[in-house]
Amino acid sequence: MSNETAEASPTRSGPPRWLRPLGARLVFLLVVFLAFESLLTPLLTAAARNPVTGILAGVAAAATALYAYAKLVSWLEERDTPEISRATARPQLIRGTLIGVGLFCLTLALMFVSNAYRLHGGSFGDMIGTFGLMLGVAVIEELLFRGVLFRIVEERWGSTIALIVSGVLFGGLHLLNPDATVWGALAVAIEGGLLAGAAYAATRTLWLPIGIHLGWNFAESGIFGATVSGADTTVGGLFTGTPHGPAILSGGEFGPEASIWAVLIGGVAAYLLVRKARKRGNWR
Template sequence: MRLVWQLLAVAAVGIIGSQVAMAFEGNAWATLVVGLLASALTLLAYWWVVRLTERRTVTEVVGKGSVRGLLIGTVAGFALFAMVIVNIFFLGHYQVNGLGTVLGAIGLFGFMAAAAVTEEVLFRGVLFRIMEGWWGTWIALVVPSLLFALAHVPNPGATVVGIGAVFIAGTMFSAAYAATRSLWLPIGLHFGWNYAASAVFSTEVSGAGTPTGLLDTTITGPAMLTGGSFGPEASPYSIAFCLLTTLVFLWLAHRRGRLVPLRKDAKRVESGSTLPQ
């Protein structure tokens, strides 16, 4: 039952936050404030419901190194997407036409923060963490990532390759959680990637369509290289970089003794209290 209560609590806050943010669409400063507030309330709701249903210290959101994990994740996510754009640029398919809008980047900061926090808390904090306790790390890498990918199917520009790319990104975020036992690194990765894509390089994000960011840009060329209507996330460069990063995180999780076999140590993983930090 704790899975149900945790999903309901986090989803309720996330949905309300997204609806309020959409009501302020076009007002960059209001979107920034609402997005950051929604992020904080989502984390608070998660902390409260886990404390209530599991009666433990919620170390994955209040543990040591939270700020460090968030910063490292944000820089890494930004760098990963920048490398994707660099490859597309050198193929001649990405053009910078000039400057975009600073206000657009400001509003997107709040919007993308709320999206990253809500999705990571739901898919990694609740689904991956609890399913890992039931089935072990390897199965838990697949199921929440599949649900994460399916959640993007309704996006207007969704493609089969794009949904597959989201699945791989989901495994990367889950592996980041497994390696650190903290939500801050995957939140940072998710935010850094999305913010770079939307607010800086002004590209499509998961086929959902985003306003112009700091740069006014154009992407042309075959969808198999650029990602097409889904955005550069569906490019082979994105898929390759995310796969490599996933392997690095899994290697770190293995080195730190944090990969969980089927059912073994399930209780310890859910509490997070006896895993190496």
């Protein structure tokens, strides 16, 4: 066969010139995924009131966000997206979810010891619906804050600046919640933002931070019925719970994430993951 009849291999179509600079790419992706969060979170919350629709909505929202991330990043950066590779999805997601559940259970155990939390009866159906809600939220927020913000800031200024910037903005977003406080937002920045950023840096996959985020939020609200980050949108869990005693121990109306115990547990876990990232040569 002659060269004239050979088919040319397909080439990936790149973005327009104005989207190629790092800053433009960052802003564009932030706007897209902030829009995803703004549009999908109310729908997820409404769907979570029924266990079946809650699970279906959570899976659909997660799949949509992951598909959008893969397509947009591949187009903008002209590369594949190994950070959400299917090969690492199952083990890292399971591992992260178990870590998240374990860290919150340890936090709650310390709250029980300090007489800062009381449990009452709840609903199995509410637990299932809340799992769907938290699945969608975890995927969307981790794509936004770690897949976009942390990763692109790190590309220019390194891992330390990326960890601080993504953590602070992640905590700051929670100031929009109804019962938000400055201390609560700072606590979330440490135990959530730094922890998830360190998890991404240690593994270079988004599945571990997604799993940790999902496991923590699901245990917090879906199992133990606590308020998550000052938000009043969750439908409940297997149990219902009420804070008791000083807010520094119980978290008060913001929920357990504003407890000093949560900050200590999340902060120590983040430190250990940063150490692992450095040991593996993943700290840039």
